[in-house]
Amino acid sequence: MLELRSIRVAYGAATALWDVSLVLENGGLLCVVGPNSAGKSTLINTIAGLNRLVSGQMLFDGKDMSAVRPHRFCQEGIAIVPESRRLFTKMTVRENLELGAYAPTARPYRQRSLDYVLDLFPALAQKMEQVSGALSGGQQQMVAIGRALMARPRLLLMDEPSLGLAPAIVNDMFAAIRRIHASGTAVLLVEQNVSMALEIAQRAAVLEEGRIVASGEANELLSRPEIVDAYLGSSEPVHG
C-alpha cells in the first residue's frame, strides 16, 4: 500500500531523513520507534504530504505522490493525527470532527463517520459543543483521532499519540487503535513509548538520526539490544 524508496527530507540546510525505505502492506500496522529528533515526526509529516522530498519516491497504492499537492493527500486516503494533537482549538469538537470530513470523498459519509467515531469514543458525545481548546489532553487526543477517521482514510498516521497522556488513558487509546486496525484501516504509528507500541504492532522499525537502523517483526525487535542502544547509547568512546 505504502512504499517509501530511499527518501531524503531536509529542513533548509538540515537533513532530517537519510535514504529511508519502508513498506507497509494493505491493512497492516507498522510502528516506527526511535529517540527524540531521530526524525519520526518528519517521517509522518512527509507521508501526510506536509514536507517535500529532496530525493527518493513515495508511492501510495502504486501512485507517485510527488505530483500531488498537499491539500489533496486527504482525498487519496491518508489522514494524520499529528503530534500534540493540533486541533483547531478555537472551534468546537463537533466542528473539528466535521472539518475532518471536509474533503469531497469524505463529505457524503459525514453522518455515518460521526456515528463510528462516537461509537469508538463514547465520552465525546457529551462534549460535542465544547470548544476543543478547553478539553483535557486525553479528550483532545480522542478528538484528533476522530477527526482523522472522519476523512475515511485507508491509511491512518499517528505521531506519538501517547505523548503527555496519563497511563490509563494511553491504554484506552491503544485499545481504540486496535479496533480501528481491526476494521481494516492500515495504521502507521510513530512512538517513543516503545513497550506499548510494540505490544500492538505487527511490524516495527527503529529510526535513529534520520536512518532506519533495524526493522522486522515487532515481538522479535523487542528483545534486540539495538533498541536500548538507540535510546540510551553506550559507553563506547566516540571516534575522533
Place this chain on the structure above:
Amino acid sequence: MRRSMSILTGLAAILAILPFTGFPASYEALLYLIFLWTTLAVSWNILSGFSGYFSFGHGAFFGIGMYTTGYLSTKMGLPFLATLPIAGLLSAAFAALIGAIAFRVHSVRGELFSLLTLAATFVIATIILNTSIDGGSGIYMSAVTVPSLAPTPSGTLYLLALLVTFATLLIALLVYHSRFGTGLFAIHDDEDAAEVMGVPTFRFKLAALVISSALAGVIGGVNALFVSYLTTVETFNVLTPLTVVLMAVLGGTRHWAGPAIGATAITLLLYSFTGGDSAVVGKIVMGVLLIAVILFMPNGLLGRLAVRRNRPRSADIAAVPERRAVVTQGSGEAAVLLRTSKLAKSFNGIHALRGVDVEVRRGEILGLLGPNGSGKSTFINVVSGHYLATAGTAVLRRDRISTLPAHRVARCGVSRTYQIPRPFSGLTVLENVALTAMFGVAQLGRAEAEAEAWKWLGFTGLAQHAAALPDALNLHQRKFLEFARALASGADLLMLDEVLSGLTPSEIDNAVEMIRRIRDQGTTIIFVEHVMRAVHALCDRVVVFNRGEVLASGAPGEVLSRPEVITAYLGRKDQTVDTAPASAPGEIEASLAA
C-alpha cells in the same frame, strides 16, 4: 567610514557656497526640498530602517517641530533660531513618551507599531487644531524675521536646511558604524535572540526613536518659515510619512545613505511633475514605484552595498585564547557555578517545569537528558532569561539571575545556542560573533570586539568565512558559528540545546571534539542532547528530567542503566537491560521490512 565622512563634508562645503554665488532662487528652492526630504527620510531610517520598526508617525514629529517654531516665534515672540533646538527637544519628548509606552509591550511589533504611530499622528493633529496653538485659523509666519546668514531669506533657509541635513547624515553614518547600530540591526533580524545575547533592546529602540524624531523636529522648525503659513491639514497630512517610507525603501533601508538617494530621486521626480494634472500623474508614478520596489527590489537601490560593509582587513588568527586557567573536572569540591532551587515555569496551566533543583559545577560538562516534553528546553529558556520563572530561583555564582531581563543575564556570563541556529541574517559572520563580544560580559568597543571575534573564528575554524553572510554556511558551519558567538560573549556558562541534531556522524565527531576543547579552555557547559554516544563521551555528570521534574542525576553510565530512567525513555515497566557495548556496526542489518 572616514572616507564617507570626508565626502559628506566636502559636498556640504560646496553646497554651502552656492547661495553666495548668485545661484538661481528656483534651484535653491529645489535643493532645499531635497535637503528637507533627505533629512526626513534619513532620520526615519535610523529607527525604522535599521531596527525594522516601521513608524508611520514621522509626520507627527515633523509637525510638532513646525508648530513649535510657529507658535514660539509668532505668539511668544522668540527669535527664530532659538526655536529650532526647542522644536527638536519637544519632538523628542513626545517620541520618548510614545516609545516608553509602545516598546514596553512585548507584542507590539510590526504592523501594530506602525498603526500606533499613525494613530498618534491624528491625535496630535487634533489637539493642536483645537487648542490655542492653532485654533483653526492656522499660523502666519510672515511677521517673523529671517536671520541673515545669506544674501537672501531663501538662502538662509537653504543654509539652515543644509546644516540640519549634514548633521542628520553624519549622525546616521556614526550610528551605522557604532555598537548601537549593530544592536539595532540585530533587533531587526531577531529581536528575541538579540535580547538574549545582551542587546538592551528597549533602550536602543527608544534611543533610536528619540534621535530620529528630534532631527525631524528641527527640520520641521526650519520648514515652518519656508511654508510661511501653517495649517494642521497640510502639516499633518498622512502623505508625508508615507512618502518618507517610499523614499527610504527605494533607496535602501539597510544603508545609512540609502534614504538620501531615494529622497533625492523622488523629489526630483515630483518636482518635474508640478502643477495641475501633472501633480496627479506624479502621484500615480509614485504609487507604481512603491509597488515595483517592494516586489522587485525589496532591498532598495543601495541594498547590495550595505552587505559589503566592514570588509575585514587582516586575518589575525591567534592560537587558542588563554582566558582562564584550565579547571579540573568533576571533583566534589569544585565550586558551584549555577544553582537552581525549585525552579518552575507554567504556561497557561501547563506545568513545563515543576520545581527543579539543579547544580552545575565549574568546569564540568553537565548532560541534561530526558524524553520529549520533559522540560529541558524550558529550563534553558528560563535560565537564559527568555522566559520569566513562575517560581523558584536560579543563582549564578552569587547573583540571582532568575529575576533579571535576558540582556542582563547575558552580561552576567550566561550564553546559549539554539537547536536550529539563529544567526542574524543581515550581519556578516564576523559581525555576528563581534556582537556578543560587544554586548556580553566584557562589553567591548567595536574595534576590540572585532579582534576578539577573529580569535574565536580561528578557534572554531570559520575564519575564512568572516565576510560571508550566515545563509552561505551549511548547517555544520552554522552550528560552529553559534559556538563562536557564545564563546565571544565571554560567558562562563554555555548552554547547548540539542546542538548535534541534523549533523552527519562525522560532523558529530567534529562537534564533540570542539565541545571538549571549549570546556578545556575554561567554559562550563550544560549539554542538552539525545545523541547518547556523545553524552557518554562528553558528560561528567548527567541530570535526567521527566515531566518537568528531576528524575535522576549522577555519572552517565550509572544513571542511564537505572530502571526508572529506562522506563521514562522506553516506557518499559520492569526490565533490567544489558547495556554492554553495542554490537559492531557490521552486525546491524539495516534491512527492508519485507
Place this chain on the structure above:
Amino acid sequence: MDFPPIALLGQAVVNGIFAGAVYALLGLGLSLSWGLLRQINLSVFAIALSSGYLTYEMSSRGFDILLALLILPPLFFGLGVALQWGLERFKVASFNSLLITFGLTIIVEAVLQLIWTADVRRVESHYSDIKLRFADLFFPAPELIALALAVAVSLALWQVSRRTDIGKAMRAAAEDPAMAAAFGIDQNGLALILGGVDAAVAALGGIGIALVYTLAPSQIYGWLGVVFACVMLGGLARPLGPLIAGCAIGIVEALTMTVASPSWAPLVSFSLLLVVLLARPGRA
C-alpha cells in the same frame, strides 16, 4: 456650556449609528483579511471610493441607486479576486501587503482625481428627500439604506462564518494552515474567494458613502484612521465586530460633536484606539 436638549442628543446617537454603519462596511473587508489571511489590505479604501464615484456617475445619468447595488458588488468581487491572486503570485509577506496596497490606493486616488477632479460631489437621488420621523428623531432614507446594508452584510457574514463549511474551513485555515491542508482545505483557493468578498463589501461601503456623505478623492485618507480604530476595537476576523465597534465609535463621536466642538471628534476614536492597543495587545 449649555447642555444640549435630549432631542439633540438623541439625534446625535442616531447619527452616530448611521456613521457606524459606513465604518462597518469599510472595516469588514479589512478585518477579515487581516484576521484570516494576515494581510493588511488598504485597497478597501480605494475600492470603496471608486465604487462611490461610480454610484455618483450612475445617479447623475438617471439610474436608480439600487441598481448600483446590483452591479457594483459583483464587478468589484472580480477585481478583488484578481488583486488577491496578484498578492499570492508574488508571495507578498504580511507587512509588505500594507505597503503595496497603499501604493495601489495612491494610484487609484490620483486616477479618481483625474477623472472626476478634486471638486466635491454629492449624489442627488429621490431617496434624499425621504425622511422617516419617529418621536422627534429623523431617519433619512439614504442613511437607513446604508444601515440596512451594513446590518445585513454583517449578519450574513457572521452566519456564513459560523454555520457553513466554507466559513469553518477559513477559520481553521487561519488558525493552522498546515493542518487544514492535511484535511483537504485549500487555503489559496479560499483566500481568492475572501479577497473577492472583501472587495464586494467595500464596494457596498462605497455606495454607503455616496448615499450619506459627499465625495472627494482626498477623502480616502480621512477614513483610514477611524476605520482602523473600528477594526481593532471590534477584534480581527469577527464579522459582527466592525458593526458594533463602528456604532460605538460613531455614537461617541457624534455626542462629542454635539456636546463639545466638532473638531474634537477625531481625538475620541484615536484615543480609544491607543488605549485598546496598549491594554489588550493580544488582539492582533
